[in-house]
Amino acid sequence: SQKIEQNSEALNIQEGKTATLTCNYTNYSPAYLQWYRQDPGRGPVFLLLIRENEKEKRKERLKVTFDTTLKQSLFHITASQPADSATYLCALTYSSASKIIFGSGTRLSIRP
Amino acid sequence: NAGVTQTPKFRILKIGQSMTLQCTQDMNHNYMYWYRQDPGMGLKLIYYSVGAGITDKGEVPNGYNVSRSTTEDFPLRLELAAPSQTSVYFCASSYSRASGRAGNEQFFGPGTRLTVL
Numbered sequence: 001s002q003k004i005e006q007n008s009e010a011l012n013i014q015e016g017k018t019a020t021l022t023c024n025y026t027n028y029s030p031a032y033l034q035w036y037r038q039d040p041g042r043g044p045v046f047l048l049l050i051r052e053n054e055k056e057k058r059k060e061r062l063k064v065t066f067d068t069t070l071k072q073s074l075f076h077i078t079a080s081q082p083a084d085s086a087t088y089l090c091a092l093t094y095s096s097a098s099k100i101i102f103g104s105g106t107r108l109s110i111r112p
Numbered sequence: 113n114a115g116v117t118q119t120p121k122f123r124i125l126k127i128g129q130s131m132t133l134q135c136t137q138d139m140n141h142n143y144m145y146w147y148r149q150d151p152g153m154g155l156k157l158i159y160y161s162v163g164a165g166i167t168d169k170g171e172v173p174n175g176y177n178v179s180r181s182t183t184e185d186f187p188l189r190l191e192l193a194a195p196s197q198t199s200v201y202f203c204a205s206s207y208s209r210a211s212g213r214a215g216n217e218q219f220f221g222p223g224t225r226l227t228v229l
Contacts, residue, residue, distance in 0.1 A: 034217055043116075043202050043220030044155070089154065093216050099145065099170065100216055104154035 002027050004103035006090055012109045013080050021075040021106045023090030029068040030092035035075050038087045038105065047088075048075075080110045113138050116221035118203050124227045125193040133188040133224050135203030142208035143216065144186040146170075146178065148199040149223075155202065161186055162208065193228045200225050 005024045013019045029052050036044035050057045050066045050073070057064045063076040077084050090103040119134045137144065142163045147155040157170030161180040175197060177189040190197060204218040
């Protein structure tokens with residue numbers, strides 16, 4: 001079965017630096033890869049989507065890359081701020097499926 | 113738009129009791145989902161629906177039932193609650209592929225925190 005791996009250890013970054021989170025998957029590549037943000041006690045919020053034929057997608061301070069050879073996506077937050085502190089979830093969608101498979105998330109902490 | 117709403121926000125059940133978690137969306141999404149999230153863990157899919165009258169099992173369906181009589185509502189029923197069902201439950205919805213939107217990016221409700229004692 002398909003597996004998604006995200007770094008289970010929390011990532012602590014100094015404010016202003018670039019935070020980079022990793023999402024690795026096994027088996028075949030998804031049609032789409034998504035990133036969500038989840039704050040404590042709240043539901044996940046969609047951030048970005050990248051297609052399998054795209055290498056990179058940007059939105060403001062966020063950047064996502066997708067490498068189907070490495071079976072990996074990287075999620076970057078540039079000029080990080082304490083308000084960026086949250087758990088970030090990676091999710092995969094396959095073209096034949098109606099559902100999404102979520103990773104367990106990486107907790108990011110930005111210290112002032 | 114209110115988006116995805118869930119009720120109740122919190123609930124404590126005794127072992128063996130039953131309850132229904134309500135979920136409503138006002139975005140005219142065809143697809144709806146129920147997930148559970150245990151502390152420090154990711155989301156596990158319980159059931160999903162691709163349209164009114166159509167439901168299907170996810171990864172962890174045992175102990176739960178769903179129905180989808182309208183596009184807007186997707187209630188989750190717990191029968192004979194067990195301590196293993198203590199979790200936070202999230203409902204989500206998304207556009208269908210027929211809408212032309214890609215990737216099924218999902219819109220989540222605020223969650224229901226359930227404790228079974």
